[in-house]
Amino acid sequence: MICPNCGSECDENQMFCTKCGTKINSFENDIVTTPPDNTFENILGGISSKEPESTNLNKKDYAREHESTKSESKSAPAQEKIKQHKESREVKKVNSKAVYQSTGNVSNNMKTKKSKKSSKEKIAIIAVVAIVLVTASVFVTLAIKESTMTKKYNRYYSIGNKYYTEKNYKDAKTQFINASNNAFTKEQKIKAYEMVYTIDEIIGGYDQEEIKYLELLIDTDDTNINYYEDLIVLYQNNDMENKIQPLINSAPSNLQEKLKNFDGTIPVAGVDEGTYDKPLEISLEAEEGVKIYYTIDGSNPKESSTKKEYITPVKLEEEGTFTLRAYSIDKNGKSSKEMTAKYILDFKKVDAPQVEPQSGNYTSEQKISVTVPEGCKVYYTTDGTMPTKDSKVYKKEIKIPKGNNVYYFVAIDDEGVISNVVTRAYNYQPTKISYDEAVNSLANSLVSSGKLENSDGTFKNGDVAYFNYEKTIEINKQDYYIITCDIETSKGGRKSSETYAVSCENGTSSKAVGSGDSYSLSSDNGENTTTEE
Template sequence: MRCSHCGAMIPDDQMVCPRCGTEVQIVPDYNPLDDVLAREVKGSVEGATRQIQTDDIRRYRRDDRTKNVNSTRVLSREEMDRIRDQRRRSGSRKTSGNVGRGTDELQRKQQGTGELRGQKRNTGAMRTQRQDTAELRRLRQQKRLEAAKRKRRKLLITLFILLALIIAGVYLVYVNSYTSMVNKGYQAIQSGDYDAAENYFNRAISKDRSRPDAYTGYAEIYVDQDDYESAEDVFLSAIETQPTNVEIYRAAIEFYMETEQPAKVSALLEDCEDQNVLSAVSSYLSSAPVFTPEEGTYNEVQQIMITSETGGDIYYTTDGTDPTVETGTKYEEPVLIQTEGKVEIRAIAVNANGIPSTVASATYTIEFPIVNAPAVTPSTGQYTEPTQITITVPEGYTAYYTMDGSTPDPESSSTEKYTGPVDMPENTQTIFNAILVNDQNGKATEMTTRNYITTD
């Protein structure tokens, strides 16, 4: 195909002239030569052919408009032969000049018809070329679509492979992860395979020693076998190496609560020196009781007060045993110590969460003072006049005496309780012995002896 602008050849697969850049114009399926042929035939055989009225042409074109609005009616061979016969029959009536002119017109018509047929062939070739170009475009479009489909298919396969690799990687990471080891450990406990469970929990601890789950699972191995001491050692060993790990402390406290050993919670926290840990588990703190006055030796009756910094109820004993909520006496008023000797008070405080504190104890010794032997008047001697014997009795004591030389004993019938001055016997010798007995502890002082002789 040649360019209509510069005449250069345009390849079939291009729509722009490679030389001048003119865009190829695609015309509809319309052949202008049909109209040229119609005009030639009409002019040449105007007098010899059947006249086609204007109305007939319009009607024909209306009927054929759906097929080709620009087409022109072409006479068939039979019509051409009939026209020629009519022309020959009418030729004798016309002059030779007219015959010559008609012959020339017929020749021109035949020549035009040949040219028209050549142009039709060229038009058909152009139409075929356009069809080939459209088919080529369709094939190329189809190839591009197929290439795009193949590309999408490859992309989907690649994405699927990547997704499978990611899933496989995630699975491999999980099966060897801390969580997976802990879960497998618990599964082993449920199946009774304690050796496998221990192995899984140890592997989990080696991956992350700061998390409490593996320690809890490890302790569960011993709890399942009723070995609470070994289970406790799991947590104590972990805390020993990680004294600031709040989560391990929480796990240990939970272990004590679940195994009904709340008293050990306070013992655990009592040894903790990290304030962050103590603050985090403050609800479990229960301070040991404090005694007022402090333990020691006293020479008089004492009232002992017991308090706790964290509050709660206080229970105590005075027989040397550790108190509990069930066995102790609930503290409601100061404890009175009024007997001489040693008394040990033990107490616990139970906070609002039911956590008992560690046991606090204090020992008190009461030793009442012993006064000297009682003062007795008059002194030993000989008396000729009636005289009264008096004993000085200090507060808190009671005096006892005998006049037959025996040792005073409050339980003996020969012993008299001193209530006031005693008359000295007349004309006789009297051995007067006296003691003082402490009213609180019953202890007696040393004995005072007087020897009286009376005469007239």
């Protein structure tokens, strides 16, 4: 009960407010009982309680007859008449009494029935009046209570908001709890409960209290799925998983399917732990808005230097045993419970590719040839990294460039199983041919192409070809002699002039196209072997 004067909480049985002394209760009876009004009942009954009229008439008759018999007492006949009169009077008396008793019984029965009916009507009227009075009293009391509690609620909530804005969370929480204790409407309760829960989240370390207020929120509003999801997270992180399914079952049917698919903040691995014969890519999922950190070496992800933030799926590409440990952190810095999963990778075997030539030092040009295992592709690298499916695919022989070169080769089948790595290291330092050897090689090449008749440069018609050294230059990481071939007529006139690049390593020649001091190779009118690097 609320005191109408000061708004203090009072016991329902108190007569006076203990704070201000105002009278708040009354022990007087609301209904005053009065003696029954028999007149009303008699009127309804229609019968008087007086002696019947017929009896009075009989008495008068008797008096007159008595006087008559007195005057005749001296004569015998008179005596006889008196005797007869007495007998007649007795008969009438009996008849009169019977009539009176019969009439009285009817009157009493009617009177009783009318009295009972009237009593029931009075009780019904009194009950209706009592109900109306009680109902009115309840409404008035509730109105007073609502007004008083709302006034207190607004005051506490306003002060709490002020502290919350100032980030004085401890005092803000106290005020919001006071507001919740004075909340009268559903909306008031929800607002106060939400603020207490929010502050507990910010402060941290109040999981049990957060659980309490989320349960209160769900009891007040069971349509807000966020309350259920936050409570599931707290159940997960406090070893209360046995409460999750009953919570989901108690939710409205339109929320249950979504809640069944809700993972919470504990990371969930997309691949079940176990033994696998091929590489794995493991996704980690948690509710939106959290960051996930993990390790795969079994170390504590909250402390280990090997921990990584989850951005893309975790790749396990080598054979061995891996222990994946992960946890998440929400926007308030609260850590989730940790998940752990163990994976054993024991791959089925794929034959390694066969690579020729073997590693070594070479002075002559070499080409790498690879035998590819059936059902596989061979990938290779030259930058020192291990090859993957994203590396270069071996398609044809590879020409080894000058200098030190290291190649890594692997075979990968359709299921992603990787063979052992094959490594080859080559040091190719070619021995240069002499200029004369280069000229002879060029002359023979021109004879083969039909530009010269003889390797010594002579023609039957007297024309003569002359070779002139221009320079030695590096083109595409190889050294070349740049040689000009001029053909003169028998009369001494110039017939043609062309420039060639002859490899210092193997004597192959190509037509050279000059641009200032630099040259490039052309495949026209000469040999030019195109190889993959």
